[in-house]
Amino acid sequence: MNLLKTLEELKNIKPDQTFSENSLRVILASTPIEPLSARRIFARSLATAGSLVMAGALVFIIAGGLSETKLAPQFSGIDPIALRAEAQAIDTQINLLNINYTENSISTQPTTPLTKVVKQLTTNNKSISSTTAVLASSTPSSTISVDDILQGLSQ
């Protein structure tokens, strides 16, 4: 084999014409990337900073940050002092006085979970009846507050 002659022959290798045409068409259909200029870097930075500021402001508003400022919306029909007082007056300490597990556990009569529940419901019904009686004694036109109901239940 003549090496140099064979190497010369390799010059005749050419890519497929259809491939070349399609490849060029695909390449030219794309847009060249714009080089990064100072102006583009500034514009990009500005856009990123703007997005961050907007996102931060949104989180601030969602978290209720405006409520502590004068920018908070004012509703004329609502008295915030009265609302706060009412909220503080609610007694959230609910005592389940009618449920006495110890009593049930030392009971000599064997009880199933179902009879326990029935018994408990009966006790609760009694207290609810007494509460209803208390409430019924008050004037029907008066407003029943949460405190009144909870107080009745505790009795």
Next chain:
Amino acid sequence: MLDGEEKLIQDAVKEGDSSAFGKLYDYYQPMIYRFVLVKVGRREEAEDITHQVFFQAWQNIRTYRHRGYPFGSWLYRIARNQVIDHYRSQKDDVSLEAADIENSVPQATQPDVSLRMDMEKVMAAIRQLKPEYQEVVIFRFIEDLSVRETADAMHKTEGAVKLMQHRAIEELKKSVHESS
């Protein structure tokens, strides 16, 4: 080097002129294709890589700066990197030996079966050389570049190119002789 290459490059770089880039493509694409084909040995892969080379070149044409080397030198550098990436990604799947004897020389290019086999044998032998030697052989004997042009394309001195050429041919002869 293509006639009026500088003007074409200027048009393509500054104005994104696709017809100017098309002319550069028509001139350099067969060279890049041969360069890649000799290195990878498979026609389909050579086509894919060649496409990628010109795609990247077009995408980054606005960043091209003329530094005294021919435009082809930039394309060869992209092609070299693409071939390296190709082998890196194919490392686990295809060995170089497996890629050797493939239908890399189309029948239309060379109808003579015996000569076509010789061509494939030489291409396989070139792939056994060091990457630098491969490039010297391709530039000097396949693309017919002068020593100066080869030195520019490889970013080497002319003396280094001559030395590499001598050693590459010696190794190639030895490799071809052993294979036959």
